[in-house]
Amino acid sequence: MNNDLKGKTIIITGANSGIGKAASIQLAKLGAHIVMMCRNRERGGQALQEVRAATGSDKIELILVDMSSQESVRNAVNEFLSKHSRLDVLIQNAANFDHRQKKPVITEDGLENVFATNHVNIFLMTHLLLDTLKQSAPSRIITVASKGLVTYPFLDIEFDNFKGEKKFSMQHAYYHAKQAQVMFTFDLAERLKGSGVTVNCVRVGNVAIPDTRLDHLPSWLVKIYHAKRKFALTPEKMAETYTWLAADPSLKDVTGGYWDAPETPVKANKNAYNHETQKRLWDATQKLASN
Numbered sequence: 001m002n003n004d005l006k007g008k009t010i011i012i013t014g015a016n017s018g019i020g021k022a023a024s025i026q027l028a029k030l031g032a033h034i035v036m037m038c039r040n041r042e043r044g045g046q047a048l049q050e051v052r053a054a055t056g057s058d059k060i061e062l063i064l065v066d067m068s069s070q071e072s073v074r075n076a077v078n079e080f081l082s083k084h085s086r087l088d089v090l091i092q093n094a095a096n097f098d099h100r101q102k103k104p105v106i107t108e109d110g111l112e113n114v115f116a117t118n119h120v121n122i123f124l125m126t127h128l129l130l131d132t133l134k135q136s137a138p139s140r141i142i143t144v145a146s147k148g149l150v151t152y153p154f155l156d157i158e159f160d161n162f163k164g165e166k167k168f169s170m171q172h173a174y175y176h177a178k179q180a181q182v183m184f185t186f187d188l189a190e191r192l193k194g195s196g197v198t199v200n201c202v203r204v205g206n207v208a209i210p211d212t213r214l215d216h217l218p219s220w221l222v223k224i225y226h227a228k229r230k231f232a233l234t235p236e237k238m239a240e241t242y243t244w245l246a247a248d249p250s251l252k253d254v255t256g257g258y259w260d261a262p263e264t265p266v267k268a269n270k271n272a273y274n275h276e277t278q279k280r281l282w283d284a285t286q287k288l289a290s291n
C-alpha cells in the first residue's frame with residue numbers, strides 16, 4: 001500500500017486536540033501539507049508547535065475558524081484559498097459537545113449553536129471548498145459522526161426544532177446534528193458521483209478525552225468521563241480511521257460509506273437512508289447556511 005501524501009493538501013478542523021491533532025500528526029508523517037483549522041489562537045498555536053515537533057515537518061499551518069460563525073467560516077475559507085490552489089482532503093472533525101450548555105444558545109446567524117457548529121456550518125464550509133476539491137480530484141471529504149447514535153435508533157431530522165424551540169438538551173442536540181451529518185454524507189456522496197470527490201463518514205466510538213479538556217465540567221460529569229475512559233480508544237487509534245480514509249489509494253472511488261475503523265463499514269440507523277428526508281434536510285440546510 002502506497003500511502004505517500006507528498007504534494008497533497010489536507011484541512012482538518014478542530015485539529016488542536018484529541019483525534020484531530022492525532023490525525024494531523026499521522027497525515028503530516030505521510031508527507032501531506034496540513035492546514036489545522038482551530039478556533040483559538042493560543043490552543044491552535046500550541047498544537048501547531050506540537051505537530052511540527054512530532055513530525056519534523058514545516059508543511060503545517062494554522063488557520064483560525066470558529067465553526068459556530070458563518071462569517072468566520074467564510075473568512076477561514078478565503079484565507080485558505082488565498083494561499084492554496086488545491087485541496088485533496090477535507091476532514092470535518094470539529095464539534096461542539098459542551099455538556100455545560102443547558103439551554104439553546106442562538107448564534108450571530110440566528111441558528112442554534114450545536115446545529116450550526118456540528119451541521120449547518122460544515123455544510124457551508126464544504127460547499128465553499130467544493131470547486132477547489134473538484135479541481136483537485138481525485139479528492140476526499142471526511143465527516144464525523146458518533147457511535148452513540150446507536151442508542152437513538154429512531155432519531156430523525158426534526159424540521160420544527162432546528163433552534164431547540166420544542167425541546168433541547170445538549171445530548172439530544174448533539175446526536176441530532178450528528179444524524180444530520182450522516183444524512184448529509186450519504187446525500188453529498190450521491191450528488192458528487194462522477195466528480196472524483198468522495199465523501200465518507202467516520203463513526204467515532206468512545207475515545208479518551210484528556211483531563212485538561214474536562215476541567216471546566218462539573219465533578220459528576222468528570223467522573224462519568226473517567227469511567228468511560230477505562231474502555232476508551234486512544235485518539236491516536238481512532239485517528240487511524242481518518243488517516244486510512246484520507247490516504248489509502250484503494251479508496252479512491254469508495255464513497256457514501258460509514259466506518260467504525262479501517263475496512264470496517266457499519267450501518268447507520270434506518271432513517272438516515274431516507275432519500276426524501278435527505279433532500280429536505282439539504283434544502284433546509286442550504287437556506288440556513290446562506291445568512
Ligand SMILES: NC(=O)c1ccc[n+]([C@@H]2O[C@H](COP(=O)([O-])OP(=O)(O)OC[C@H]3O[C@@H](n4cnc5c(N)ncnc54)[C@H](OP(=O)(O)O)[C@@H]3O)[C@@H](O)[C@H]2O)c1
Pocket residue numbers: 013014015016017018019020037038039040043065066067068092093094095096097117144145146147148204205206207208209213235
Ligand atoms: N471523544 C469521543 O468519545 C467521541 C465520541 C463520538 C464522536 N466524537 C467526535 O469526534 C470528533 C473529535 O472529537 P475529540 O474526541 O477529538 O474531542 P476534542 O478533543 O474535544 O476535539 C474537539 C475539537 O473541536 C473543536 N471545536 C469545538 N467547537 C468548535 C468551534 N466552534 N469551532 C472550531 N472548532 C471547534 C475543539 O476546539 P477547542 O479546543 O477550541 O474546544 C477541538 O479542537 C468530534 O466530531 C466529536 O463529536 C468523539
